[in-house]
Every structure is written in structure tokens, then in C-alpha cells.
Amino acid sequence: MELLFNRLFLKHNPDCTAEGSYRIKDFIDQPDTTVNGEKWISLVHTQEYINLIQKACKEKRYLAEVQLSNDSYEAACLAVGLAVKASETEGFAIVRPPGHHASRDKTHGLCLFNNIAIASQKLVNEGKRVFILDIDGHHGDGTQNIFYSSNKVLFASIHQINTFPYSGAVIETGTGEGVGYTLNLPLYSGNGDKEFLKKLNKIIPVALGFKPDIIGISVGFDGYYQDDILELNYTDRLYYEAAFQLKRAFRKKKLFAILEGGYHRNIRCLADSFIEGINNGSKPPPLVISEDISFG
Template identity: 30%
Template sequence: MCNTAVFYGDNLARYGFGGSHPWSTERIHAFWRRLCSDRIDNMVVEEPEIATEETVLSFHDRQYVEMVKMASRQCRSIPLDRGDTPSFRGVFEAALYVVGSTLAALDMVMAGKDRVGRKIEHAFNPIAGLHHARRDSAGGFCVFNDIGVAIMQARQKYGVKKIAYVDIDAHHGDGVFYEFDGDPLLFFADVHQHGIFPGTGFAAETGAGKAEGTKLNIPLPAGAGDSEFIGAFSKMEEFVDGCKPELIILQCGADGLAGEPITDLQYTANAHAHAANSLHRLAHRHCQGRIIALGGGGYDPSNIGRAWTEVVRAFANGPG
């Protein structure tokens, strides 16, 4: 059994775009209701934390951060990308809470305890995993790339070298892939639906220059279900095992489950349970249990609840 930090609070719920936008502020509450109903032991609830602008700048360009800050002060919505990611009053601070909570998760798994001294082995931030944001722009509902910031901070603050980033969101994690395409110590493994936004993540994309072979992209066709996912994930598990990481980051978007409004995969929550259990074992094998999960996408409330609860259960129950 492993103590697992789970971040929850109104400051994380602030990250949402209102109206009919798929990324609503209700998403975290749908997860929380399901998680509480399942009564999982060894779960430690943590309050969200806000990041400093300085830490965000370890990944993002200053000009872009200043633009988000300006848009955040406006009363009217200003697109932060080509239209998918609108601004709203307070978006800057809301995005800082996403990044800050992911960085708090990093601090806890690296220290083995939380801010009040409770033992922590793993962590989950549900409103995080904003894998489409680039250093100089937003993208696909993602304002600041908390993953990119966490990778930079793991290296700068803790001296971590080999990091395995695993992404099971239905959409390819382009904001992580292309920003670290030439980084030979960032091992990237991504299974996603072929042909949807952002239109990247082809199997032939395996890393640039000295990083050739350190990236694994597995596109699946529309309609792929659990059996196809598990077949793909066996390759990802072998890939992560071979790189012997010092830290594992899992982006566990729930938008690959059947019934999602903007994707066409047909997973059940068993896919998330399988992925989380597999990576949990590898974390204990290679990196003293240091694994962080980030919620990512998912736009059907019941799917969010089922998938993310399975991730927390896998972490809290210990490696099988």
C-alpha cells in the first residue's frame, strides 16, 4: 500500500473556459465525487498550490507569459491560440495553480513527504497534464505546459536526468514531444488516436539528432478499444523499462474512453488501470516509486470519474 497525494480544491476548478466549452470547471468535481464514493485507502488530500512566474519561465518564453498576463486582466475573451483556448479574467492565476500543483506533486514524490511531513510516495493532479501548450503559445485548451515546467524543474532543482514521460490521452502530446524532440534524456512514449487534433505523433517520429530512438509514438485507428490499447502499451512498458528512468510522469487523459464527445476511441477504464499498474511497478523497480500522474483531457463526467479513480487506486494499492 502506497500513500498517494491527490490534489483537490476550488483553485484547481478555476481552470475552465465556461459556457459550452468542453473544458469546464465541473470536471474536477465529477472526478472527486467518484473518487470519494469508491473509498480508496492511503489517499492524502492536498490543497492546490500556485506557481511563481519565475518557475513558469523555466519553460515558457517571457513574451508569451506577459501576453497571458495581459489577457487575464481583460474583461472580454481573447484567443490565446487559434481559437480553442480563450482567455478569461483570471486565466493567468488559474493556470499558475495548475502548474504549481504539479510542481508540488514533484516536490512531494522527490522528498517522500508532503508539506506537513506526511509520507508520500506517488501523486495525482487531476487538472493538469496540459500537453499542447508550447513555449511560446497556448494550444488545445492548454495555457501553460505544466509538464514542460515540471521536467525543467526536476532537472534544475533535483538534478534528475532520465525522465520517462508516458501519455495515454487520445490526443498526441505535441507540446511535450516537439519541445523535447532533441533531448536524449527525455524518454517519450505516447499512444493516441490517429488523425485528430493536433495531427501529429506519427510512428516514424522517434526523436531528432542525438535523441533518435528516445521517442515512441503509437497512433491507433478510430474505434480502437482495450485490446488494441493493451497491445500498444506493452511496447510502451518495454520502452520505459529499458530506459531505466529516475522519474516517471504519466499523462492519463480520459478522452479515449467510449462515449467521449470529441474523440472516437472505445477504451474502458480498464485501460487506465492497466497503464497505471504497469508504470507503478516500473516506478518501484527503477526510481524509488517516483511517479506523478496528471489528468489531461476527458470531457464526459462519468468517464473522468472512472478513469482517474482507477489511476489513484493503482497507485494507492501498491505495485501488483
């Protein structure tokens, strides 16, 4: 797994103290990857909604707690493009604006276009079954809404409950054909690595039973103990461990990742840990030879 990045992302809503450019400054040593994702946005979002976002950026409006500019629209299209590219190359797209709170026709929580949902819908249209795991500390309500009635996408989220966006309860399991294809495993204020890994170990067997062709991970870093926006206490090690366990469980499948939240200055270090976990998890497990059995 390799990083996908572009310095244009720094120009979107740059001075915001919450979802500002400071979050991704440590990635500027990465080469610029350019893929305009504009043509894929309508796979998920309505044309009226796309027009509204484009117009709001042109008029430099304030929307979804974000100060928009022309660079915002370009960055949002590029974020979609890198999300799609990540899904094709098993990459980790480091993008802004984030996407997992955006629904088909609604901005929400700093998100304009739902990057992971668009990349996943493209895969579904190509006949693939997609498992989306959202490990941002907030519930991925936009992604859940988009696939709530689908049985082609299994959506699972581990997040702090009783905080923004005030959804993601265990009883939210899907609707119509999608019943059973949404899994919410909420955590409580003060929970950390141990509780997270317990939830992950409940999700993995269900996801293996779903037999996905590809796994997309919404990686937000706001459950980190140094992030003040939530009250989760994940350590650096958690991101390595989660990635390792996922890749070990889905060793023969493609995995890709897309950045969501994380409002502190350690995002680069945690993203590197996540990638290391994926890369180590992809190696074959060591051969264990039992001393009780002899051959020959």
C-alpha cells in the same frame, strides 16, 4: 498516490461546454492545495510568451479556443504549481487548464502552459532522467516539441492518429541528441483496451532500458468510450490496468500524474481507478512457491 486539487480551477473558462468546469466538479470534496508555480514557467516557456498570456488574461481575450479571464492566469500558475508538487509527492494533479498541446511559445488546443513539461524540466535541471508517458487520446504534440532534441527525457505517446493535432506518427522519433527518445505508438479509430495495452507493453521495455529516475504520466480521459471527442473505446478498467502495469514495472521509482483532457462526467471515477491501479501495483507481487521443489 493522492489527488491534488484546488477549487480555483473551476473559475477558469467555467461555462465552456468542451473544456469547462463541469469536468472537475466531482473533485470538490478534496482539500485545496495551493502552490503558485509562476516562478517555474520560464523553465520551458519564453518570457515574451508568458507576458502575452498574462496580458491576454487581463484583457479577457479569446485564445486557443479559450475565453480567458484574470482567474485563468491564476489557475494556469496554480496548475504548474500542482504539477511540480505532484512530481515531488507522487501525486495526481487534477488541474485546468490542461497543458500537453502547449509548446514553448505557442498556445494550442485549450492549453496555455505545459504543466508536465515544466515539472519534468525542473527534474532534469536537478539531474534526473524523466520518462513521460502521455495516455491522453490526443497526441501530446507540445510536450513532444519541447523535448524533441533532449536525451534526458524519454517521451512516449499512445493516441488516436489522423485527428487533432494531426501529429504523432511512428516516424517522429526525435532530432539531434534526442533521436530515439521520442516514441509514438498511434491507435486507430475504434481501438480499445486490448490495442492500448499492446502498445503499452511495447513502451515499457524501452522505458526500462532508459533507466528513468522518475515517471510522469499525462493522463487524459478522452479515449474513454463515453467521450464523444474521439473514437477510441477505452473502458473504466483500462485506466486501472495501465496504472497497475506501470507501477508494477517501475515499482521502485517515483510516479506522478497530471490531468490533461477528458470531456465527459466520469473523470473522477476514472481518476480513482487510475490511483487504485498505481497503489495496488506498488505492492510486492505475491510469493509463488513451486510445489516441485522442496527445501531442507
